[in-house]
Amino acid sequence: MFSWFANPHRFLTLSSWLAPVCYALGALLIAWGLWQGLWIVPKDEYQGGDIMRVMFLHVPAAWLAMASYMGMAMMSFIWFIWRHEVADIAAKAIAPLGATWTALCLATGSIWGKPTWGTWWQWDDARMMSVLFMFFLFLGYMALRAAMDTRQKAARAGAILAMVGAINVPLIKFSVDLFTSLHQDASVITVDGPKMAAVYLWPLLASGLGHSLLFAGLVMTLMRAEIWQRRAAQIRARLMAGD
Amino acid sequence: MSASPILSAFRQALTEAWAGGAGALMPLGFFAGAAVLVPLGIGTDPTTLRAVGPGILWVALALASLVTLERIFQADVEDGALDLWLQTGAPASMIAAAKAFAHWLTAGLPLAILSPIFALMFQAKADTSLLAHMGLYALGGLAFFFWGGVGAALSATVRRGGLLISLIALPLYVPTAIFGALAMSGGPGSTGAPLFLAASTLFALAVAPFAMGAALRLAAD
Amino acid sequence: MLPEFDKNAAFIWASYALGAIMIGGAILTVMMKARLAKAELARTQARAEEARQK
Structure with a gap:
């Protein structure tokens, strides 16, 4: 099944229509979720x-x-075992975009925390800490790839690091949970609340799916750019050899 | 036959750590520097110092390991020693583990052994818990050196890889730092934390060598 | 018509403005990268074609 996708040419054909579909559906869902979330749903006094x-x-x-x-780690794994070039291209494309959304998660969490907890940064919040370390994992991955002098080396080193990071994520999560559960401040309002009202659920699901589709579309476009770049580099290399 | 390159890598790492002036003394100086500068920075109030002491020593230990690790595999890549070891067919993971272990022996273990002195400088009470803490620093340091070794092996072919190693190692150091500091806090959760620390160190010993080995084979290509 | 929020309106607008900037920035960067890569490939292919005809 992986092998079917592993062909860059097939990927270009597939993504040429799949990426625009992702953009369109994603934009629709995000727009609906925003409209519901900002205009329609009532505010929650408990929250x-x-x-x-x-x-x-x-x-x-x-x-x-x-x-x-997780997607980046899986792509790295597939590349590491089967050496499918498209999987490496996918992992490389996911990294900067994943880092962007991770940073957005941290920033919006911080902005949300200020009026709710009275502080921009809460060391006691396990989720904030875990996401922060996730962000560092992305940064390390990108820095490592950028430091390698050949594409092949960047792919191998990146795959090793992504897999090491992925198997460490549960341990990091566990340790951070333990750390924060002992520091928990009773006055903290739990952001999830006891249960979520159904009015919020649908806009939230729509936003989540919309962002995922937008993300998938961006990953595909970035992958197309990388494939074109590699092709151009190949042709240049052939021209040089021919001279 | 296959054991000898591992042994030679281990021995070479030991001599390398002691040779060239700084060697094993550099992390120690780093550790001492942190221990001396912190009271100057945050004030000399005994209760404050007693509260932050163990945490500062964990941070100093983590940073000292990074200082040592920057060049442990780079030199082997440059002078061809790595190629020779790999040509003998010895598993790269065992060679890497031997080197990380040797560097822990020369740089991590001395810090752990000297930790009671630094703890006393941070106004810790002089009792047997300092000896138990010694064991915890040694155990946690082992995990630091193995995870840091992964960063070092991955950036072995990168000139000036120090920053890269720190960036790679930082998230991997988190569990050890948390469990270690928690075990010494004396507060709730400090009874289970040494076990978690031991488990996470075992995890590092089990996983890191394979990652280091894969990274070294990449560096040798 | 913009919705009216309670005392925390500034925080809400700040998050969504930040989201728009970051996501918009990501979209722009990706699109520009794809366009540049495509143009570069076309140029290179044209050059290869030229070289072959000579």
């Missing part, structure tokens, strides 16, 4: 009033922070 409307941006970003890292 601190209108500030919970940040949820429709923050939660999709948090979901993508986790999902994109």
Whole structure:
């Protein structure tokens, strides 16, 4: 199944229509989620009033922070075992975009935290800490790839690091949870609340799916750019050899 | 046959650490520098110092390991020693583990052994818990050196890889730092933390050598 | 018509403005990269074609 996608040419054909579809559907879903989230749904007094409307941006970003890292690690694994070039191109494309959404998750969480907790940064919050370390994993991955002098080396080193990071994520998560559960401040309002009202659920799901589709579309476009770049480099190399 | 390159890598790492002036003394100086500068920076109040002491020593230990690790594999790539070891068919993961272990022996373990002195400088009470802490620093340091070794092996072919190693190692150091500091906090959760620390160090010993080995084979190509 | 929020309106607008800037920036960068890569490939292919005809 992986091999079918492994052909760059097939990927270019597939993504030429799939990426625009992702953009269109993603834009629609995000727009609907925003409209519902900002205009329609009532504010939740239990969650601190209108500030919970940040949820429709923050939660999709948090979901993508986790999902994109896992996606990158999976692509790295596939590349490492089967050496499918497209998988490496995917991992490389996911990194900067995943880092962007992870940073967005941190920033919106921080903005949400200020009126709710009275502080921009809460060391006691396990989710903030985990996402921060996720962000560092992305940064390390990108820096490592950028430091390698050949494409092949960048792919191999990146894949090793992404896999090491991925198997460490549960341990990091566990340690951070333990750390924060002992420091928990009773006055902290839990952002998830006891249960989420159904009015918020649909806009939230729409936003989450919309962001995921937009993300997938961007990854595909970035992958296309990388494939074109590699082709151009190949042709240049052949021209040089021919001279 | 296959054991000898591992042994020679281990021995070479030991001599390398002691030779060239700085060597094993450099992380120690780093550790001492942190221990001396912190009271100057945050004030000399004994209760404050006692509270932050163990945490500062964990941070100093982590940073000292990074200082040592920057060049441990780079020199082997440059002078061809790595190629020779790999040509013998010895597993790269064992060679890497031997080197990381040797550097822990020369740079990590001395810091752990001297930790009671630094703890006393941070106004810790002089009792047997300092000896137990010694064991915890040694254990946690082992995890630091193995995860840091992954960063070092991955950036072995990169000139000036120091920043890269720090960036790679930082998230991997988190569990060890948390469990280690928690075990010494004396607060809730400090009874289970030494076990978690031991488990996470075992995890590092089990996983890091393979990552280092894969990275070294890449560096040798 | 913009919706009216309670005392935390500034925080909400700040998050969404930040989201728009970051996501918009990501989209722009990606699109520009793809366009540049495509143009570069076309140029290179044209050069290869020229070289072959000579």
